[in-house]
Amino acid sequence: xxxxxxxxxxxxxxxxxxxxxxxxxxxxxxxxxxxxxxxxxxxxxxxxxxxxxxxxxxxxxxxxxxxxxxxxxxxxxxxxxxxxxxxxxxxxxxxxxxxxxxxxxxxxxxxxxxxxxxxxxxxxxxxxxxxxxxxxxxxxxxxxxxxxxxxxxxxxxxxxxxxxxxxxxxxxxxxxxxxxxxxxxxxxxxxxxxxxxxxxxxxxxxxxxxxxxxxxxxxxxxxxxxxxxxxxxxxxxxxxxxxxxxxxxxxxxxxxxxxxxxxxxxxxxxxxxxxxxxxxxxxxxxxxxxxxxxxxxxxxxxxxxxxxxxxxxxxxxxxxxxxxxxxxxxxxxxxxxxxxxxxxxxxxxxxxxxxxxxxxxxxxxxxxxxxxxxxxxxxxxxxxxxxxxxxxxxxxxxxxxxxxxxxxxxxxxxxxxxxxxxxxxxxxxxxxxxxxxxxxxxxxxxxxxxxxxxxxxxxxxxxxxxxxxxxxxxxxxxxxxxxxxxxxxxxxxxxxxxxxxxxxxxxxxxxxxxxxxxxxxxxxxxxxxxxxxxxxxxxxxxxxxxxxxxxxxxxxxxxxxxxxxxxxxxxxxxxxxxxxxxxxxxxxxxxxxxxxxxxxxxxxxxxxxxxxxxxxxxxxxxxxxxxxxxxxxxxxxxxxxxxxxxxxxxxxxxxxxxxxxxxxxxxxxxxxxxxxxxxxxxxxxxxxxxxxxxxxxxxxxxxxxxxxxxxxxxxxxxxxxxxxx
Amino acid sequence: xxxxxxxxxxxxxxxxxxxxxxxxxxxxxxxxxxxxxxxxxxxxxxxxxxxxxxxxxxxxxxxxxxxxxxxxxxxxxxxxxxxxxxxxxxxxxxxxxxxxxxxxxxxxxxxxxxxxxxxxxxxxxxxxxxxxxxxxxxxxxxxxxxxxxxxxxxxxxxxxxxxxxxxxxxxxxxxxxxxxxxxxxxxxxxxxxxxxxxxxxxxxxxxxxxxxxxxxxxxxx
Numbered sequence: 050x051x052x053x054x055x056x057x058x059x060x061x062x063x064x065x066x067x068x069x070x071x072x073x074x075x076x077x078x079x080x081x082x083x084x085x086x087x088x089x090x091x092x093x094x095x096x097x098x099x100x101x102x103x104x105x106x107x108x109x110x111x112x113x114x115x116x117x118x119x120x121x122x123x124x125x126x127x128x129x130x131x132x133x134x135x136x137x138x139x140x141x142x143x144x145x146x147x148x149x150x151x152x153x154x155x156x157x158x159x160x161x162x163x164x165x166x167x168x169x170x171x172x173x174x175x176x177x178x179x180x181x182x183x184x185x186x187x188x189x190x191x192x193x194x195x196x197x198x199x200x201x202x203x204x205x206x207x208x209x210x211x212x213x214x215x216x217x218x219x220x221x222x223x224x225x226x227x228x229x230x231x232x233x234x235x236x237x238x239x240x241x242x243x244x245x246x247x248x249x250x251x252x253x254x255x256x257x258x259x260x261x262x263x264x265x266x267x268x269x270x271x272x273x274x275x276x277x278x279x280x281x282x283x284x285x286x287x288x289x290x291x292x293x294x295x296x297x298x299x300x301x302x303x304x305x306x307x308x309x310x311x312x313x314x315x316x317x318x319x320x321x322x323x324x325x326x327x328x329x330x331x332x333x334x335x336x337x338x339x340x341x342x343x344x345x346x347x348x349x350x351x352x353x354x355x356x357x358x359x360x361x362x363x364x365x366x367x368x369x370x371x372x373x374x375x376x377x378x379x380x381x382x383x384x385x386x387x388x389x390x391x392x393x394x395x396x397x398x399x400x401x402x403x404x405x406x407x408x409x410x411x412x413x414x415x416x417x418x419x420x421x422x423x424x425x426x427x428x429x430x431x432x433x434x435x436x437x438x439x440x441x442x443x444x445x446x447x448x449x450x451x452x453x454x455x456x457x458x459x460x461x462x463x464x465x466x467x468x469x470x471x472x473x474x475x476x477x478x479x480x481x482x483x484x485x486x487x488x489x490x491x492x493x494x495x496x497x498x499x500x501x502x503x504x505x506x507x508x509x510x511x512x513x514x515x516x517x518x519x520x521x522x523x524x525x526x527x528x529x530x531x532x533x534x535x536x537x538x539x540x541x542x543x544x545x546x547x548x549x550x551x552x553x554x555x556x557x558x559x560x561x562x563x564x565x566x567x568x569x570x571x572x573x574x575x576x577x578x579x580x581x582x583x584x585x586x587x588x589x590x591x592x593x594x595x596x597x598x599x600x601x602x603x604x605x606x607x608x609x610x611x612x613x614x615x616x617x618x619x620x621x622x623x624x625x626x627x628x629x630x631x632x633x634x635x636x637x638x639x640x641x642x643x644x645x646x647x648x649x650x651x652x653x654x655x656x657x658x659x660x661x662x663x664x665x666x667x668x669x670x671x672x673x674x675x676x677x678x679x680x681x682x683x684x685x686x687x688x689x690x691x692x693x694x695x696x697x698x699x700x701x702x703x704x705x706x707x708x709x710x711x712x713x714x715x716x717x718x719x720x721x722x723x724x725x726x727x728x729x730x731x732x733x734x735x736x737x738x739x740x741x742x743x744x745x746x747x748x749x750x751x752x753x754x755x756x757x758x759x760x761x762x763x764x765x766x767x768x769x770x771x772x773x774x
Numbered sequence: 775x776x777x778x779x780x781x782x783x784x785x786x787x788x789x790x791x792x793x794x795x796x797x798x799x800x801x802x803x804x805x806x807x808x809x810x811x812x813x814x815x816x817x818x819x820x821x822x823x824x825x826x827x828x829x830x831x832x833x834x835x836x837x838x839x840x841x842x843x844x845x846x847x848x849x850x851x852x853x854x855x856x857x858x859x860x861x862x863x864x865x866x867x868x869x870x871x872x873x874x875x876x877x878x879x880x881x882x883x884x885x886x887x888x889x890x891x892x893x894x895x896x897x898x899x900x901x902x903x904x905x906x907x908x909x910x911x912x913x914x915x916x917x918x919x920x921x922x923x924x925x926x927x928x929x930x931x932x933x934x935x936x937x938x939x940x941x942x943x944x945x946x947x948x949x950x951x952x953x954x955x956x957x958x959x960x961x962x963x964x965x966x967x968x969x970x971x972x973x974x975x976x977x978x979x980x981x982x983x984x985x986x987x988x989x990x991x992x993x994x995x
Contacts, residue, residue: 208786210786234854240854240855240856240857241854241856242856243856243857243859243860244860245785245786245859245860245863245864246785246863246864247863247864250785251785252785252786254785254786255856256785256786256787256856256859256860256863257786257787257789257795257841257859258787258788258789
């Protein structure tokens with residue numbers, strides 16, 4: 050045992066861990082040799098996985114570790130010593146004592162042969178193909194293909210398919226790896242792509258004229274190893290080697306998908322996913338991927354002031370900062386208030402709170418409501434997705450209440466689907482019946498159903514009681530209702546009851562809240578009041594809108610001569626009603642901390658500088674504070690983050706989830722809530738894919754998103770543009 | 775080898791007035807009983823295995839497979855429509871375009887070609903006035919060239935719907951077409967008078983009953 054692990058550690062690169070192989074698993078561990086190097090693997094691993102363990106990458110086109118094995122490209126053929134034929138490494142499970150020769154004569158000949166066949170029908174499109182520079186076929190033909198061609202025949206050509214305004218299809222380039230087909234049917238749940246015909250005339254497509262209508266459709270662009278499926282908005286704009294990649298976080302929903310922002314010349318060219326097993330695996334939603342062109346439109350680039358005639362005029366920073374400082378100097382306490390929007394970073398939130406606190410005011414509200422009755426936002430466990438996104442993979446029963454995770458948090462939904470597909474997760478839903486891409490038991494959409502389940506009288510409770518690891522997810526849209534507190538109490542009761550009846554261990558969390566905006570959790574962590582109730586009760590004279598574009602407070606709610614300051618990055622609802630506009634930075638233009646719905650703090654990084662005179666939000670607030678005479682005690686980002694740590698240490702513990710506890714106590718407190726449920730049914734705001742695309746200032750400004758909405762309402766032909774190629 | 779640049783066998787579907795998702799198609803009650811019997815052949819959860827036989831039944835009922843029939847089969851078997859389209863486009867016997875009442879399929883591969891299938895093809899074309907791939911105006915006959923039908927001993931031959939007509943001379947095929955036009959189905963089989971693929975002048979082998987056990991065995995065994 051020890052000799053094999055030490056030689057493996059000595060021989061291989063960094064893949065094998067330095068701790069000796071566990072003796073526990075010796076009964077089903079198999080020893081195989083990769084090019085003579087011994088490695089212990091579990092029985093059932095494939096040749097390809099065994100080689101990866103040693104650090105040897107076998108070339109492949111159709112194999113993808115998150116999709117089922119197809120084995121149709123044959124590029125992974127490797128020779129096994131003393132075997133008559135090469136085997137497909139991606140599909141063949143290892144047997145004891147095999148010696149896998151990954152660079153022998155036969156293996157190399159096999160790879161050259163397969164590459165020759167793949168290239169025989171592949172068009173000579175490299176100069177005009179978007180995949181050039183990041184093309185698997187290019188890279189593998191350089192590394193493993195023959196250096197000469199003997200092709201003198203004619204190539205076949207295939208008609209292009211129109212599957213939507215996001216994916217450009219040039220099917221002549223398709224090598225039929227079927228990754229897109231498997232992705233569509235397994236991960237996206239939309240079984241519209243398939244392989245029609247056979248042999249030379251095989252085509253991948255939808256057979257009928259259909260759009261690939263899934264909120265995860267853009268991921269096939271990453272999956273396709275050649276340039277058959279490429280990004281339509283990104284077509285012909287940039288080559289991968291000339292872009293700079295910045296690792297960042299997406300803020301268009303509350304999942305906090307990890308992304309890579311590719312920029313060139315100070316402009317965002319495209320957004321790609323970054324691997325994060327705990328949050329988004331390797332996928333991102335279509336809104337995340339394609340709404341970046343909204344970052345270039347409707348931007349606030351200059352400080353603006355409303356002049357005497359009511360028009361907003363551009364002015365200088367000095368002018369506008371002096372005005373704002375002047376307005377703030379004249380007010381105290383409840384005469385000044387603030388509303389924070391959905392895409393604000395924690396640094397700006399804490400700066401605004403410190404500023405207003407120094408003016409003796411604590412009227413800082415978020416646009417999203419959270420019921421304050423019972424424990425409210427005092428206990429973190431009340432407003433987080435406590436089970437975490439990965440917890441869905443271990444759970445055996447999921448109850449969704451008043452949410453449509455498919456469009457509110459697509460990556461969360463894909464995790465649910467993964468668990469439903471592979472781990473036999475049972476899902477039930479109380480709320481409006483929607484298409485979730487997996488089957489679930491629809492219990493009804495009335496609050497009556499909730500009440501009955503909480504009381505234990507609903508016939509479904511029998512099933513709930515048998516769950517070993519139950520999870521209950523409550524959508525934040527239901528908490529916006531007037532009976533939000535009562536709904537929360539009912540759901541909390543259901544969660545507590547099922548936790549007790551399942552007998553699960555203490556570390557397992559049942560109650561979860563799924564948020565829809567990226568800044569909500571950080572705002573609640575920092576002590577913002579959820580919902581604009583406080584402002585509606587005591588309308589302030591000076592209102593500070595920090596990226597607030599949901600229109601919760603309008604001029605009509607405020608006294609006649611009120612002064613509205615808007616700080617944000619897009620000219621949307623908030624900027625129109627403002628007296629003073631302070632241009633801020635969008636998420637690709639600042640180092641900001643965002644806490645996702647699980648409670649995981651992540652940071653965006655500066656990929657491009659903010660346009661025109663726009664500045665990072667916390668810096669603007671710091672400047673205002675100095676001019677208003679209540680200078681905030683931080684000058685650099687590190688100091689702001691130290692302040693964040695002072696308030697809530699989890700905000701700077703990046704990429705880590707700070708767990709919350711006190712479920713029992715929260716439940717006890719919620720019992721005291723004395724509100725009755727309204728009869729109105731639980732209907733989440735996003736019901737169909739049409740509602741998915743434009744939900745925040747950036748996606749509303751995006752032409753690509755507008756095309757998507759038009760395509761889903763009028764059909765793909767309505768947005769079809771003549772293609773250059 | 776030169777083959778045409780654009781694949782002509784249509785592996786895509788365009789809605790036409792005659793062939794669209796609204797084209798009426800329903801299994802008749804007797805056929806529905808057969809569908810249920812077919813599905814019962816396969817284990818629980820594997821209804822998709824019945825795709826080929828049920829599609830075939832749909833084609834036999836309707837004559838060809840409109841897209842609505844494929845959608846109906848998908849609905850009955852509880853699988854995604856795309857999976858049915860994949861199966862239907864894979865097999866050439868699933869006809870996704872309308873065909874006439876009599877689908878005349880002439881074999882033109884090597885053994886038949888050596889026995890002058892070209893003259894049979896010419897005779898059919900002259901008689902019906904259509905070319906390969908076309909249907910007659912009265913929607914009675916569709917002519918297609920197909921690969922080897924496995925009746926090489928009886929070359930040249932044609933298959934009309936489910937019947938083989940073998941050992942043809944041009945006059946034979948004209949006769950057959952006339953009979954079909956008159957709404958009579960001629961008896962299938964060789965037209966030269968012999969029985970199936972047996973030699974015309976009588977059997978040249980297997981003329982005696984088979985020898986019993988013990989034939990050719992050493993006497994002491």
